[in-house]
Amino acid sequence: MQPLVGLIMGSKSDWPTMEHAANMLDKLGVPYETRVVSAHRTPDLLFDYAKTAAERGLKVIIAGAGGAAHLPGMVASQTSLPVLGVPVQSKALNGLDSLLSICQMPGGIAVGTLAIGNAGATNAGLLAAQIVGTFDDTVRKAIDEFRAHQTQTVLDNPDPRDP
Numbered sequence: 001m002q003p004l005v006g007l008i009m010g011s012k013s014d015w016p017t018m019e020h021a022a023n024m025l026d027k028l029g030v031p032y033e034t035r036v037v038s039a040h041r042t043p044d045l046l047f048d049y050a051k052t053a054a055e056r057g058l059k060v061i062i063a064g065a066g067g068a069a070h071l072p073g074m075v076a077s078q079t080s081l082p083v084l085g086v087p088v089q090s091k092a093l094n095g096l097d098s099l100l101s102i103c104q105m106p107g108g109i110a111v112g113t114l115a116i117g118n119a120g121a122t123n124a125g126l127l128a129a130q131i132v133g134t135f136d137d138t139v140r141k142a143i144d145e146f147r148a149h150q151t152q153t154v155l156d157n158p159d160p161r162d163p
């Protein structure tokens with residue numbers, strides 16, 4: 001299936017976080033590709049990836065990075081596709097560095113920033129699916145079903161002491 005979402009990250013070490021985005025895309029039936037694309041270790045690849053993303057059929061890019069996390073902003077500077085940035089939880093500063101690097105974009109180039117770590121990656125997958133759902137009814141239905149199931153699970157388990 002033609003990938004609609006590009007799921008990229010600065011390092012293989014980001015995968016344990018970013019796989020949560022992949023899991024959500026899998027769950028919602030959204031085709032995606034995933035690659036390591038580093039802003040500082042492979043800058044030429046970053047430019048090539050971002051510049052060709054739209055013509056290759058991608059509709060949205062999820063970019064995860066940690067520390068001095070310039071990957072999402074640099075990708076956004078080279079494509080008009082929506083870019084969702086996931087701040088990976090760094091060891092030194094617990095991801096606050098990643099968060100600020102990604103969310104504090106100067107006005108003029110937009111990056112949608114998610115929460116630090118696993119929750120952010122999960123929601124990046126969800127938000128990417130919601131973007132795809134604006135033109136793909138099957139994906140929108142899968143999102144509606146996911147949310148209905150999530151709601152029902154809470155309602156069916158009201159006692160917090162139950163396992």
Ligand code: RP5
Nearest residue numbers: 010011013014065066067088
């Ligand atoms: C960033 O540096 C990556 O996104 C990663 O979060 C961090 C550390 O990378 P490694 O040294 O583990 O490859 O570019």
